[in-house]
Amino acid sequence: MHYEIIVNENAGNGNAKNVWSTVQSLLDQLQVSYSVHLTNHPQHESYIANKLAARNLTNTVIVVVGGDGTLHNTLNGLQERQVDNDQQIPLAYIPAGSSNNFARGYGISMKPAHALQQILSADHAYQTNIGKYTEAIKNEHGYFLNNIGIGFDAAIISRSNHPSAKKRLNRAHLGRFAYLRKAIGVIYDQQPFSLMVQANGHRDAYGRAFIVVATNHPFIGDGFQVIDTARITDPAIDMVVSERKNWLQTLWVIRAFARGKLSHSKWARHYHVHKIHYTTTSLEFGQIDGEEMGNRFFDLTVSSTKYPFYQVPEQ
Numbered sequence: 001m002h003y004e005i006i007v008n009e010n011a012g013n014g015n016a017k018n019v020w021s022t023v024q025s026l027l028d029q030l031q032v033s034y035s036v037h038l039t040n041h042p043q044h045e046s047y048i049a050n051k052l053a054a055r056n057l058t059n060t061v062i063v064v065v066g067g068d069g070t071l072h073n074t075l076n077g078l079q080e081r082q083v084d085n086d087q088q089i090p091l092a093y094i095p096a097g098s099s100n101n102f103a104r105g106y107g108i109s110m111k112p113a114h115a116l117q118q119i120l121s122a123d124h125a126y127q128t129n130i131g132k133y134t135e136a137i138k139n140e141h142g143y144f145l146n147n148i149g150i151g152f153d154a155a156i157i158s159r160s161n162h163p164s165a166k167k168r169l170n171r172a173h174l175g176r177f178a179y180l181r182k183a184i185g186v187i188y189d190q191q192p193f194s195l196m197v198q199a200n201g202h203r204d205a206y207g208r209a210f211i212v213v214a215t216n217h218p219f220i221g222d223g224f225q226v227i228d229t230a231r232i233t234d235p236a237i238d239m240v241v242s243e244r245k246n247w248l249q250t251l252w253v254i255r256a257f258a259r260g261k262l263s264h265s266k267w268a269r270h271y272h273v274h275k276i277h278y279t280t281t282s283l284e285f286g287q288i289d290g291e292e293m294g295n296r297f298f299d300l301t302v303s304s305t306k307y308p309f310y311q312v313p314e315q
Ligand SMILES: Nc1ncnc2c1ncn2[C@@H]1O[C@H](COP(=O)(O)OP(=O)(O)OP(=O)(O)O)[C@@H](O)[C@H]1O
Pocket: 008, 009, 010, 011, 012, 013, 039, 040, 041, 042, 043, 044, 045, 066, 067, 068, 069, 070, 071, 073, 096, 097, 098, 099, 100, 101, 289, 290, 291
């Protein structure tokens, strides 16, 4: 097996550089066949992946060393070229970002040497559920590994991506704390919005939506569980919608979110479906796998598909 390795050394506030150094010395020691591609600007991984897919590689695994954003962009860069499922080059992942939610959802060790072992010991690709979306207003389509959120969580990401804030708080290892602190700020600023959801032949109208997250597994933000029962092994899409009624109820919702119990709350609606369509009628923040989608209108259809991962999941 040959490994094409895409490394975003900037991920995890630069921690990915150390991770890559550990992984590289192990690969050299074990005399593994590999090539490395270091990214040097945002989205570069998408371009590299696209070029690799054009080469119709066989007996090759594409390994991403970075965070959820680097993995997301790599997957989408590959899929732009890979029309047929039998062309798909398997992926693998060594977490080196700040959140690493896909690693939590799939069962990949946070220890680089162990994550590498999960790759090198694999003897087949694991067909893994991933999310698929189309957005009708901007005529976009793509894939996600973790989640798509509109409103609350996306507004938090937009704030957290302010470079000074993220670096300062991550350096102090206050990722989860920072996330919740931003959440309080977002509650002050964010207006509830109208949302129409169609699933299983039913239509639900929400007048004061606030949290809208479709997810492939439980994890979001800095390791919070948005829907604790969601499983990557389940091909269904889980989505939670929570409305904002008043201050007390909103704080209760945030408390449930922080404790990983939001989807069980009487203030949230949990969908567990194969396909879901939803629209907003106002400009809202969106995020996909922690990457900003911008402030925009949404007309989304979300379902699931599969992608091969050449990595043994941890139990
Ligand atoms: N060389 C680079 N310099 C700056 N940004 C880069 C570079 N290479 C990739 N990027 C961009 O960095 C962004 C964030 O990467 P990523 O999400 O992997 O790291 P992270 O934010 O630290 O981790 P996580 O999402 O797990 O919290 C992505 O949008 C990616 O395109």
